Amino acid sequence: MSRDWALRAPCRGRNEFTPSEDDFTGQRDLKRLCSPLLAVCGPCPFHAVCIATVKPAQAFFDGIAGGRLWCNGTVIDALEDVLDDELAEPKLRAACGTEAGAKAHARAGEHPCPSCAQVMREIGARRRSAKPNKPTQPQQMELDFLTG
Numbered sequence: 001m002s003r004d005w006a007l008r009a010p011c012r013g014r015n016e017f018t019p020s021e022d023d024f025t026g027q028r029d030l031k032r033l034c035s036p037l038l039a040v041c042g043p044c045p046f047h048a049v050c051i052a053t054v055k056p057a058q059a060f061f062d063g064i065a066g067g068r069l070w071c072n073g074t075v076i077d078a079l080e081d082v083l084d085d086e087l088a089e090p091k092l093r094a095a096c097g098t099e100a101g102a103k104a105h106a107r108a109g110e111h112p113c114p115s116c117a118q119v120m121r122e123i124g125a126r127r128r129s130a131k132p133n134k135p136t137q138p139q140q141m142e143l144d145f146l147t148g
């Protein structure tokens, strides 16, 4: 496979993207060391091919790949605007369709399966509707007034 993309990647030649186990003592230390490097991945157009090549989850990878920081093959930090599509295909598990299933995909560095994606959307919607000062409140009051 051609690795031309790697020669054009913004992280080319930067060994600190793949620290050795001797360089850090745990997740927090790895974050301190590598999270500031995530910004380099921001403009990089190779997130998906980077992840497909490194195979972080299978390789129990520590370091930066595809705009994410991985520790032992699990994402522990990421750029805000990374896309699930850049991740590996999801494995289906018994927990799929639950929050635990969605978390298992995230831990494995996969994008969520359709059932887990639906669960995540529902959780997100519930969290948003639980927030105070909803803009829908005045409209509802107006409706009550008109129908009451």
Ligand code: SF4
Binding pocket: 006, 009, 010, 011, 012, 017, 040, 041, 044, 045, 046, 047, 050, 051, 064, 065, 066, 067
């Ligand atoms: S996504 Fe990040 S780690 Fe991967 S090639 Fe691009 S800059 Fe390097």
Ligand SMILES: [Zn+2]
Binding pocket: 090, 091, 092, 093, 095, 096, 097, 101, 102, 105, 112, 113, 114, 115, 116, 117
């Ligand atoms: Zn799932």
